[in-house]
Amino acid sequence: MPRAHRWLPGTVAVIGVLALLEIASRTGLLPARWFPPMSDVTGRLVGQLGDGRFWTDLAQTLQGWAIGLLIAIVVAVPAGLAIGSSWWLYRALRPVVEFLRPVPSVALIPLAILVYGSGIETKVFLVAFAALWPLLLQMIYGARDVDPVALETARSYRLRRGDTVARVLIPSVLPYLATGVRISSSVALVLAVTAELVVGSPGIGRAITEAQNGGDVELMYTLIAVTGLLGWGLNAVLRRVERPLLHWHASHRLEEVA
Amino acid sequence: MNTRTDDNHRPTATDGKRDSVLEVSGLQKTYGSGARATVAIGDVSFDVAKEEFVCVVGPSGCGKTTLLKCMSGLMTPTAGQVRLAGTPVDGPPEQLALVFQDYSRSLMPWLTVRGNIALPLRRRRLSAADRDERIREAVDSVGLTGFTDHYPFQLSGGMQQRVAIARALAYQPDILLMDEPFASVDAQTRADLEDVMLAVRRRYGVTILFVTHDIDEAVYLADRVVVLTQRPTSVHEVVTVDLPADRDQVTTKETAEFTHLRAHIYRAIRRPAA
Numbered sequence: 001m002p003r004a005h006r007w008l009p010g011t012v013a014v015i016g017v018l019a020l021l022e023i024a025s026r027t028g029l030l031p032a033r034w035f036p037p038m039s040d041v042t043g044r045l046v047g048q049l050g051d052g053r054f055w056t057d058l059a060q061t062l063q064g065w066a067i068g069l070l071i072a073i074v075v076a077v078p079a080g081l082a083i084g085s086s087w088w089l090y091r092a093l094r095p096v097v098e099f100l101r102p103v104p105s106v107a108l109i110p111l112a113i114l115v116y117g118s119g120i121e122t123k124v125f126l127v128a129f130a131a132l133w134p135l136l137l138q139m140i141y142g143a144r145d146v147d148p149v150a151l152e153t154a155r156s157y158r159l160r161r162g163d164t165v166a167r168v169l170i171p172s173v174l175p176y177l178a179t180g181v182r183i184s185s186s187v188a189l190v191l192a193v194t195a196e197l198v199v200g201s202p203g204i205g206r207a208i209t210e211a212q213n214g215g216d217v218e219l220m221y222t223l224i225a226v227t228g229l230l231g232w233g234l235n236a237v238l239r240r241v242e243r244p245l246l247h248w249h250a251s252h253r254l255e256e257v258a
Numbered sequence: 259m260n261t262r263t264d265d266n267h268r269p270t271a272t273d274g275k276r277d278s279v280l281e282v283s284g285l286q287k288t289y290g291s292g293a294r295a296t297v298a299i300g301d302v303s304f305d306v307a308k309e310e311f312v313c314v315v316g317p318s319g320c321g322k323t324t325l326l327k328c329m330s331g332l333m334t335p336t337a338g339q340v341r342l343a344g345t346p347v348d349g350p351p352e353q354l355a356l357v358f359q360d361y362s363r364s365l366m367p368w369l370t371v372r373g374n375i376a377l378p379l380r381r382r383r384l385s386a387a388d389r390d391e392r393i394r395e396a397v398d399s400v401g402l403t404g405f406t407d408h409y410p411f412q413l414s415g416g417m418q419q420r421v422a423i424a425r426a427l428a429y430q431p432d433i434l435l436m437d438e439p440f441a442s443v444d445a446q447t448r449a450d451l452e453d454v455m456l457a458v459r460r461r462y463g464v465t466i467l468f469v470t471h472d473i474d475e476a477v478y479l480a481d482r483v484v485v486l487t488q489r490p491t492s493v494h495e496v497v498t499v500d501l502p503a504d505r506d507q508v509t510t511k512e513t514a515e516f517t518h519l520r521a522h523i524y525r526a527i528r529r530p531a532a
Contacts, residue, residue, distance in 0.1 A: 147363050150363060150366065152332055153356075155332060156330055156350045156356040157356075157377070158381060159378065168366065249368075
């Protein structure tokens with residue numbers, strides 16, 4: 001199928017769903033009070049783009065996402081590689097990881113508020129905690145999954161330690177890193193918005209609560225749509241960044257062929 | 259446990275007569291210890307002369323891979339010794355290249371054909387021109403001209419194994435060890451790759467030790483065939499292949515001599531261990 005046509009089914013589906021919602025609201029099938037027509041929401045979205053307040057909120061959400069995710073990466077990548085490549089660390093820390101991982105980040109909100117108050121620190125703490133685990137697990141898997149035949153090849157050709165790390169180990173872990181960062185990125189966004197909604201840290205999440213309190217249902221929908229678009233956009237950006245690094249990997253090869 | 263003794267060293271039949279590149283003497287490998295110890299290799303001794311092509315065959319599960327890992331320095335034998343050009347092997351030796359059966363895992367998927375071949379050359383202090391020339395010659399001699407910028411996933415299995423062979427050739431080792439390298443390609447590709455080996459052997463004058471479970475392949479390629487027994491493995495017989503150096507998949511394999519050697523080795527392998 002030609003490359004341009006790959007977007008066709010998705011685009012048709014999105015327009016179809018929007019059209020259905022529009023019809024449902026306009027005909028009264030859905031109460032217009034709680035389900036404003038999509039054309040109005042889209043109009044508000046365009047209107048928001050010219051509003052400075054909107055851009056400040058967006059920047060604050062993105063700031064929480066970025067700092068939290070960065071902390072998670074800085075901690076999880078070396079820790080995951082160390083745990084995954086050491087028999088002892090793996091045996092010792094696996095139960096700890098398995099215990100901490102399922103703790104929902106939101107359960108730590110009271111603690112975070114006690115310690116950090118309701119500002120950016122709470123948001124960053126929650127984002128970093130939640131984003132840490134998927135990435136840590138991916139790095140552990142990645143370190144454990146380095147092909148023993150590739151390592152024996154390196155050994156039998158007496159590659160220098162540096163060459164083995166740079167040309168054998170790092171490239172084989174890279175797909176796990178990319179997947180981990182993408183999973184953690186969406187988790188980070190969820191937690192950034194959650195912190196804003198629940199704790200009231202400034203950002204899109206708090207703007208949603210404010211729109212709801214003010215009875216501006218249209219704006220509320222607009223901002224909800226923005227969080228969705230944000231997640232989609234960040235994922236697309238990350239895919240774009242990893243493509244030149246992972247063009248040899250099956251996940252990206254399939255994309256080229258399809 | 260890892261102490262190696264020279265007690266088992268015994269002179270081989272060819273000592274002093276030939277210029278040996280690889281000598282295996284009294285090699286033994288036991289896995290585990292105490293009541294659960296498994297003797298994989300009982301007592302294996304043989305040697306490979308300079309520019310010789312030796313094939314090692316044996317019944318399945320006779321520890322061919324263990325033997326090869328001990329010879330390539332990836333594994334330490336329990337007793338006995340491997341000497342490469344007179345020096346005892348106690349780790350992967352510099353003048354040895356190993357071609358694995360599993361080419362798809364031995365090649366780095368993130369490197370091009372050129373990148374894969376160049377990887378072991380980074381340790382050799384070569385000028386860029388020398389390195390490129392070595393890569394070009396190796397690629398040409400395995401019939402991959404024009405594929406240097408391809409990635410492994412863009413090549414068929416047989417072509418990937420050609421890349422692994424080219425990587426070993428460009429390294430220019432004194433001896434090339436091959437572990438059932440053609441076990442996972444189809445019959446036609448296998449015949450082509452066997453002929454590639456005969457051609458590169460002539461071109462590079464490299465010494466080759468080739469482990470295989472395929473008796474036809476062993477007789478077709480080798481100057482001598484080392485026939486192993488079942489576990490605990492020892493050398494059953496060393497068969498000299500007196501076929502002319504110029505070999506052909508059809509005419510060589512229909513000669514009476516080839517058929518005879520093949521039948522002889524089949525009988526030797528089928529016989530239960532004494």
